[in-house]
Amino acid sequence: MTVVTELDLPEFDPADPGLSGWRWHVEANALLDSGHWLAQGPLSLVVLDREAGEFFLRSRAAEFPGKLIADLFGVTDGPLRDEIDNNIINTDGDVHRRLRSLVNPALTPRAANGWRPVMREILESLWEELETDEFDFVSRFSRPYPSQTIARVMGAPAVDAQRLHDWSEWIQRQFDPIALSDPETVRAIQGKVAEFYAWVDPMIEERRGKPSEDLITTLIRTEEEGERLSDQELRNLVLNILVGGVDTTQSQLSHAIRILAGKPEQWQALRENPDEMVPRAVSEVLRFEPITAFTARQLTEEVEYRDVSFPAGTLMVVCSFTGNRDPEAFEDPREFDILVERDRTRPLTFGAGIHYCVGANLARAELEEGLRFLAEKVESFELNGLTELQAVSGIYGIDRMDVRIVPDRG
Ligand code: HEM
Numbered sequence: 001m002t003v004v005t006e007l008d009l010p011e012f013d014p015a016d017p018g019l020s021g022w023r024w025h026v027e028a029n030a031l032l033d034s035g036h037w038l039a040q041g042p043l044s045l046v047v048l049d050r051e052a053g054e055f056f057l058r059s060r061a062a063e064f065p066g067k068l069i070a071d072l073f074g075v076t077d078g079p080l081r082d083e084i085d086n087n088i089i090n091t092d093g094d095v096h097r098r099l100r101s102l103v104n105p106a107l108t109p110r111a112a113n114g115w116r117p118v119m120r121e122i123l124e125s126l127w128e129e130l131e132t133d134e135f136d137f138v139s140r141f142s143r144p145y146p147s148q149t150i151a152r153v154m155g156a157p158a159v160d161a162q163r164l165h166d167w168s169e170w171i172q173r174q175f176d177p178i179a180l181s182d183p184e185t186v187r188a189i190q191g192k193v194a195e196f197y198a199w200v201d202p203m204i205e206e207r208r209g210k211p212s213e214d215l216i217t218t219l220i221r222t223e224e225e226g227e228r229l230s231d232q233e234l235r236n237l238v239l240n241i242l243v244g245g246v247d248t249t250q251s252q253l254s255h256a257i258r259i260l261a262g263k264p265e266q267w268q269a270l271r272e273n274p275d276e277m278v279p280r281a282v283s284e285v286l287r288f289e290p291i292t293a294f295t296a297r298q299l300t301e302e303v304e305y306r307d308v309s310f311p312a313g314t315l316m317v318v319c320s321f322t323g324n325r326d327p328e329a330f331e332d333p334r335e336f337d338i339l340v341e342r343d344r345t346r347p348l349t350f351g352a353g354i355h356y357c358v359g360a361n362l363a364r365a366e367l368e369e370g371l372r373f374l375a376e377k378v379e380s381f382e383l384n385g386l387t388e389l390q391a392v393s394g395i396y397g398i399d400r401m402d403v404r405i406v407p408d409r410g
Contacts, residue, residue: 067090
């Protein structure tokens with residue numbers, strides 16, 4: 001049995017701020033070409049292949065290392081630390097099972113599909129507000145759309161949707177080592193978490209007195225019936241869903257349009273046969289350009305895998321981008337092609353195991369409705385100016401993307 005420290009591994013830093021756009025693809029593909037399934041990063045190992053990635057994500061001897069990462073970057077107190085300590089992703093065992101069982105019923109495929117008419121309504125209103133064929137797709141579509149949707153799902157006031165995506169963009173940066181290594185940014189995130197709590201606590205109080213048909217009311221009911229959810233758990237669960245469901249979906253939708261704008265023949269195929277092609281396009285963009293390029297686990301005990309021993313405490317970063325290019329699982333994996341039928345269950349973009357994204361069904365429904373709507377309205381997209389990509393290390397977002405559209409004349 002070889003100990004992992006004895007292996008000769010290629011070096012790779014997932015927190016390199018230069019990893020973005022074409023350079024990200026070139027470097028990640030070069031790692032795949034190295035033939036290794038593991039790389040060595042400055043703070044962790046990086047798992048490159050899909051099967052090994054799934055193994056570590058599903059391992060019972062591993063947990064999400066949110067608290068460890070906070071400690072490493074000196075986030076030891078304040079509202080952000082409070083949020084990290086109570087984030088569902090940093091819980092395990094019975095506590096995690098209980099929290100998931102409370103939110104899962106509200107986010108099943110059926111429940112997510114039930115929100116499609118609302119998504120459509122939001123898209124219609126964003127479309128009507130457009131006064132020109134040239135605009136920044138991020139600020140006009142992909143940013144307002146998921147925050148307005150999640151506000152409706154949760155029962156938050158629609159006027160607060162704008163604040164939601166601001167909070168989401170900031171608070172999600174707790175998963176980005178580049179952001180955490182800058183004390184100014186950490187101070188800003190602390191402030192945003194405090195603002196969020198100050199906003200959400202009175203809203204929860206109000207719902208207690210005035211129940212409604214929304215997820216916050218459902219969670220309050222559970223809390224009141226069984227005392228199974230503490231106040232602190234409730235406000236953080238609301239935060240995890242409101243905040244976790246905005247920046248992610250908005251980034252993935254922006255990448256979908258960025259990529260499809262460069263593939264007019266695929267956009268036409270999608271327009272001609274949306275019932276079949278829209279779900280495929282969503283799966284393909286999740287596979288090809290995962291906005292969560294990395295997730296992580298820390299081993300709680302020694303683990304043996306492929307004749308290698310990994311000591312307890314080892315930090316494992318799992319790369320979905322490389323895992324999603326497994327040639328055994330996907331034909332022609334380095335090509336973006338919605339015309340190829342691929343297995344939708346296998347990409348690592350939503351993680352795996354007990355922390356598998358609780359919002360995956362809602363995210364897919366939002367992305368599908370977004371593409372279906374745009375396919376009806378837009379004959380073609382052209383990127384005609386600035387496209388400002390972020391680094392891949394946290395949520396791989398797009399700050400701005402100027403497009404010119406040819407509207408459908410039919
Ligand atoms: C394209 C959109 C999205 C992507 C790519 C994404 C990706 C992920 C990933 C990679 C994880 C960690 C999984 C792991 O480590 O095994 C995760 C967890 C999570 N996501 Fe998402 N997500 C998306 C949308 C959403 C939405 C819409 C919501 C809320 C409705 C949401 C809420 C959460 C929550 C609460 C967790 C923690 C789950 C747990 O610990 O059990 N996400 N997501």
